[in-house]
Every structure is written in C-alpha cells, then in structure tokens.
Amino acid sequence: MNYSDYFTNRPTDEITRDLVGRPLIYDNEKEKLGGYIVEAEAYMGKNDRAAHSYGGHRSPANEGLYRRGGTIYIYAQRQYFFFDVACQEENEPQGVLIRAIEPIWGIDTMIKNRSGKSGVLLTNGPAKMMQAFGIHDKNWNLHFLSDSPFKIDLEDDHRKPSQEIIADKRVGINQSDPVWANKKLRYYVAGNPYASDMKKRNYAKNNGWA
C-alpha cells in the first residue's frame, strides 16, 4: 500500500478512523521521534462548515487541502502549528488532522522540545505534538509524505489494535452550524490518556489498547 492509494479511494472519515493505532514518526536525520496515533479528525471538504476549504475557499494558506491525497498540510494558528494530511484526489479538498499520539520513540528529546513537560502533557493535543517534534514553521507544508521526514506506517501488522475506537464530535468547532459541528468525525482510542482532554477517571486499562 502506498500513500496515494491509502489517502484516496474511500471516504475521508473511514481513512481517519483507520489511522488510529498506526505509528507516526518524524525522522529528522538525527533521531526518530513519534508514537502511535491515538486521535484524529476528518474534515470533509467544501460542504463541511468546519473545514478550511468550506464553500470552496482557497488561498495560499490552505492550498495543501487541494493537493492529492498524501500531501502534507501544515497550518498555523495563533503561535501554534497543526499537522494534516490531504485526502482524496487533487482539487477535492478533504483532509485529516492528527490530534494526538502516545509517545514511544525519542521521548527524551520530545520532553526537551516541550520545555520539560512530560507525561500526558507531552503530546495530548495537535500543537503539543508538533512542539514535541520541534517543528515551529511550515517548512514541510505541501510536501508529499514520502518526500518528507514524516512517516505513517501503513503496515497492518504494525497497527496497534484498540479495545474500542470512539467516534465523537470534533474539538473547538464553531457551533454556528450545529449539524456539521456535531458530526462525529473525531476518532480516538477509548480511555487513552493521550487523547486530548481525556479525564483521569476515564483512563482505561492498558491505555485502551486491546
């Protein structure tokens, strides 16, 4: 399976759900940083009120969504950066936002990149994950995954099975269109401490893995 095929040929929400449990690695020539994806959100394109491409809106900042599936779309907001991957064919502006990982590789370096913050605070949010990787710019925006330091492991044998994957509404969406704001397009490992805003009382045994 290559990235082009993986990020096309089926609905974006299905792709998003399938990404949960897969390794995401940022390999900056010095060291591999990363972990298992525990939370991701789907953005369904022109009709999706919450998507940056809603209504066909297109600008230099959201160009990545319009590229072919497997293209990296890095977006800046406030002083933070987010990591998306475009889905579907060129000019079909859908994508998936990787929101959180359970850190596995290069944890010490990631803690340094996060100014000493460790534990769940290391990577339990989209901008925290990027900080942990030490990314503070849009350098890799518009690059195809295979031409970048980012790797998403598509080997099914390497996908960590979850006890349960929850579908819920996306985080931080403006409620002006309740239909789209409440659609269950966020997928996360039930009870995993690194899923954003996971309450301690909801922590699951074995972090929610099967």
Next chain:
DNA sequence: CGAGGGATACACT
C-alpha cells in the same frame, strides 16, 4: 482535579 478565560500571531477582509 477540572472548568473557564486570557494570551497570542497569523491569514484574510
């Protein structure tokens, strides 16, 4: 521990 609000910079009007 968890809810709530302020900080902060960038893209776009």
Next chain:
DNA sequence: GTGTATCCCTCGC
C-alpha cells in the same frame, strides 16, 4: 480589525 481545527494558568472544589 476580526476570528481562530489551541494552550496553559488560575481558581474553586
């Protein structure tokens, strides 16, 4: 000037 696919500190329990 306005709004934002967030983070983190403060404060009340």
